[in-house]
Amino acid sequence: MTPGLSLALTCLLAATACSGDEGGEYLPLNAPLPERIPEGTTLVVGDPRTQRALELSGEIDDLPFEVEWANMFGGPQTSEAFRAEALDVGAVADIPPLHARWTGLDVRVVAASEREAPLEHPLYEIGIAPGADIDDLSDIEGARVAYSPGQAQGALVLRVLESVGLEPEDVELVEMTSVDDTYVNALASDQVDVAPLGDVLIRRYLDRYARDGATVLPHGLRDDPWHLYAPESVLEDADKAAAIRELVRAWGRAQVWIGEHPEEWAEGFYVDHEGLSPEDAEHLVERDGVSVIPEDWDETIERHQATADLLSRIQEWPSVDVREEVYDTRFETVAFEGLTEGDAR
Structure with a gap:
């Protein structure tokens, strides 16, 4: 483990231990998602983009639970934090959830986005x-x-x-x-x-x-999957599952807000938060394109299954049924429904 990641996990573990959240009742993965979030429920979330989007839109203060935000990027770091029980939710592309499951870390996708014109704006x-x-x-x-x-x-x-x-x-x-x-x-x-x-x-x-x-x-392939995912052990905590349900709603609105406010996003995230030049920020906003929250996951899962099958064949990983083993379909419509509750700010 790198020194920086070790320090990050130490800080996250300390924050989690001090949160006062003793956890909720056991919730089977096939049980309906609870809607009530008990007072004091805390999530540790590794998603700096969504954190910044919610700050810029003003919605961060409306989250009905406590959040410890972690400056966590990429599958390797996120999986390490999951294994250390220092993180509840992470944000990654399509490979980390597969790789986590293949290496003995049981996780589930709880949110998915895609982009308009992905071949015109490859990542x-x-x-x-x-x-x-x-x-x-x-x-x-x-x-x-x-x-x-x-x-x-x-x-x-x-x-x-x-x-x-x-x-x-x-x-x-x-x-x-x-x-x-x-x-x-x-x-x-x-x-x-x-x-x-x-x-x-x-x-x-x-x-x-x-x-x-x-x-x-150019490679001419679609390369835009993006997800929120969480360990199964977190989703089996009724209080955290209820909080993740609301996080997914806010996450969906945040992705839409980013696309509708390119200049604010360029300045507020890429320049102020990431320290990039205005020229680099403009370049990245153009490449990012506009995110879309799908109404259902059928096409998302079909593409993810094709990728899983390719990796299984080439890397000799066990075959995996993506819908049954990787996605938590209780969340399938949550992000989309969150968009109808009110316009992104």
Whole structure:
């Protein structure tokens, strides 16, 4: 465990221990969600984007339960916090819930969003190292490809290979965790030839290394799943399950608010909270596009199942029925219904 994550978990554990929340009655995973939230119920939530959106919209003060917000990003950190019983809810893409279950951590998805025009505004592009003789994705056979098996970027690599008729053994997968500038540095230092880049890293990579021959290629695949998920043990606590129900409602409104207030979001989150330049903030808001809360999860689960089947085949994980084993369908309509209770502010 990294020192920073160790410190974060220590702080979270201390906050949880001091919250005074002794937990609610046992709630079977097939029981209806309770609506009453007892006074003093606390959730520890690792979702900085939603926290900031609720702050900017003014809705954060209306949450009917106490929240300890954790500055937690990505599947590896979130799973570590879940295992330490220091976190109740996390926000990730589609791979961490699968990887958690495959590694013995029972979690359930409780909210899902998608984006309008996802192919026009992909979250990732495929970075190509300076000097690599790759002009098209079909050229990556034999290349060294950065690969993070427990993260969304890792699944995207496998899907890209599949899309051009290649198997993992047709390239050299170089395992590394995608954090901060890891992939950018790996491309620039000739450790890999290919790496998926997202967010501001695309712009940063080209600004630094385009003069040396660095490029990025579009992948043409949908890469926009986003979820809230929680350990089953948390969802079996009646008080916390009731609070998560209201969190999911607020989460849905927050995603819509972000799309409806791009300038406030750029300044309030990317500049003030993340410390990025206004230019980077504008770039990221454009790439983010507009989030949509689906009325049901049918298409979401179908896409997630296809990804799970791909990973099971290639990585030899056990097959998983996503609807039955990964999603908590009691929450299927909660976020959408939350939008009808009042306009996002």
